[in-house]
Amino acid sequence: MQIEFYGATSGITGSCHILRANGETILLDCGLIQGRREEMEKNRRPFPFSPDEISAVVLSHGHIDHSGRIPLLVKQGYQGPIYAQNATMELCDIMLQDSAFLQEKDAQYENKWRKRKGKPFIDPLYTVADAQEALENMVGLKYREKKEILPGISIRFQDAGHILGSSSVEVWLSENGKQRKMVFSGDLGQYDTPIINDPAAIEEADHVIIESTYGNRRHRERQKTIEEIGEIIREATHQKGNLLIPAFSIGRSQEILYYLGKYYDEWGLNRWQVFLDSPMAIRASKVYWDYPHLYDEEATKLRKKIHEMPHLQNLKLTASPQESMGINRIKSGAIIISASGMMTGGRIIHHLKHNISRSGSHVMIVGYQANGTMGRALVEGKPTVRIHGDEYRVKAKVHTVGGLSAHGDVDDLTRWLSSYRKSSPHVHVVHGEPESKSDLRDHIESALGFKASVPDMGDLLDI
Structure with missing residues (x-):
């Protein structure tokens, strides 16, 4: 053996x-x-x-x-x-x-x-x-x-x-x-x-x-992480920009949606449009909804209370490329959850292209960023990033939220x-x-x- x-x-x-x-x-x-x-x-x-x-x-x-x-x-x-x-x-x-x-x-x-x-x-x-x-x-x-x-x-x-x-x-x-x-x-x-x-x-x-x-x-204490997310959303609300959340399609996207649903009122999310802009994450979320018997106790209680998960009145699932491109016409008030999580490809790259050099915008990084990725460059505070062959100055505020891994x-x-x-x-x-x-x-x-x-x-x- x-x-x-x-x-x-x-x-x-x-x-x-x-x-x-x-x-x-x-x-x-x-x-x-x-x-x-x-x-x-x-x-x-x-x-x-x-x-x-x-x-x-x-x-x-x-x-x-x-x-x-x-x-x-x-x-x-x-x-x-x-x-x-x-x-x-x-x-x-x-x-x-x-x-x-x-x-x-x-x-x-x-x-x-x-x-x-x-x-x-x-x-x-x-x-x-x-x-x-x-x-x-x-x-x-x-x-x-x-x-x-x-x-x-x-x-x-x-x-x-x-x-x-x-x-x-x-x-x-x-x-x-x-x-x-x-x-x-x-x-x-x-x-x-x-x-x-x-x-x-x-x-x-x-x-x-x-x-x-x-x-x-060691990860940050989860309650402190939740409080930090709320602070980031309030800061972005005050500055009237967009909030980009690069997230892996399976696991992280569903967890973020869960928190946005749970703290909808406390975080003032009625003033935002929330986009899940990843065809894979949209399809994966349906799988999550179809397996409630694998949820933990808290999620089970929430599902029973609101009959589905997540429950966001202003959530828009943008499956098509045309819908995704339409998001980039929005200059303020959009929370965009999109893949890939390390910003190595996918739709998040296009959203970064339109927002990374805008001082009112925010990027919230919620997962591990490997060496050589754009995500690692942002975490390390690089002044510029290369997107589709062009250099873009980083003027958006980058937040690293460590407790959601x-x-x-x-x-x-x-x-x-x-x-x-x-x-x-x-x-x-x-x-x-x-x-x-x-x-x-x-x-x-x-x-x-x-x-x-x-x-x-x-x-x-x-x-």
């Missing part, structure tokens, strides 16, 4: 780990590498395995850095099952087809340039047809439903509290009379996050693979690990910047007494 560490060992995207037991090979996640162009080019490198040798794929959740290379796996010959929690299946129907559409568009743009330069054309990384084939192979499971997926190999999904359907994966392995239990954390959310439940406690394992996005940081901080990660009361697992720290991983490793060993390590890509561990 072996674990091979592959994706998300040298960064925070491209999650993928390989389990081998009883003559079978399983992938835990198969995510897209994101970030700078040179990083994304790594997606075209060959897998360190033959796709037709994979027996099963087990997916922790729908975010594209965990699911986004599954269509490529299918394109290259994988025909087996892809196990996911039921809500994750529905979100992947949105995410993977959208990702495939963007892959096709990117290849078209690239090939226009290559034609002018006399260079050979490239194929898209994968197509919509590849994504659709992958979706047909998905098998949905409920939380807490243990299932034998291969001889001697069983899995169970537990709520990871990150986004709807996000899971920590328990894996039981049997080989030659020996049994081992391995747990993959997936992406763990913060405790007491609205809408979704807290990460579920798991009491025993021999090995745990854990993410470390915020492995050496969908990822748990070091205290949340420690709290989740402390639930392992029946065993002292060997913990393997992945999915984070180098310092974050090493700091979390040291913290786990000192605070919990568990053996912990930071694996490199290609490390092979006999378990």
Whole structure:
């Protein structure tokens, strides 16, 4: 029985780990590498395995850095099952087809340039047809439903509290009379996050693979974060500008809408027009509304009270490009929630183009911003940003709101690990910047007494 560490060992995207037991090979996640162009080019490198040798794929959740290379796996010959929690299946129907559409568009743009330069054309990384084939192979499971997926190999999904359907994966392995239990954390959310439940406690394992996005940081207290959002909205109201909120389509957008609905009167939102300007976020929000049984207690009470979620009288869902372009004619009084969350593409770029150099405008950054992204440049206070080849001076006020991350901080990660009361697992720290991983490793060993390590890509561990 072996674990091979592959994706998300040298960064925070491209999650993928390989389990081998009883003559079978399983992938835990198969995510897209994101970030700078040179990083994304790594997606075209060959897998360190033959796709037709994979027996099963087990997916922790729908975010594209965990699911986004599954269509490529299918394109290259994988025909087996892809196990996911039921809500994750529905979100992947949105995410993977959208990702495939963007892959096709990117290849078209690239090939226009290559034609002018006399260079050979490239194929898209994968197509919509590849994504659709992958979706047909998905098998949905409920939380807490243990299932034998291969001889001697069983899995169970537990709520990871990150986004709807996000899971920590328990894996039981049997080989030659020996049994081992391995747990993959997936992406763990913060405790007491609205809408979704807290990460579920798991009491025993021999090995745990854990993410470390915020492995050496602590989030701001949530109530203080809510108060800060209210202050930002009041300041923007006074200055009569627009408020841009770059947000990931799945998870963050729904949480922001939840808060805008809950504090509608207190924040004076009747004076604003609120736009959810992301086709993917609009479709994802419907999935959230369709899974009320996965809500936490607070969200369940709110839904019962107002019959739907969110409840914003002035919310406008702008699905079409024409509706999106129309927003940019508004100079004051618009709250625009739009993707992408790190401002690497999508409709938010066009809204920034029209607002970033206007002194009355505001940009509220609510999530992690990776190195090399426009979001990181704004967080670091760069005086200018490049949009569509042109330089724009940053005159809008940029706010960094640190308490809304969908990822748990070091205290949340420690709290989740402390639930392992029946065993002292060997913990393997992945999915984070180098310092974050090493700091979390040291913290786990000192605070919990568990053996912990930071694996490199290609490390092979006999378990």
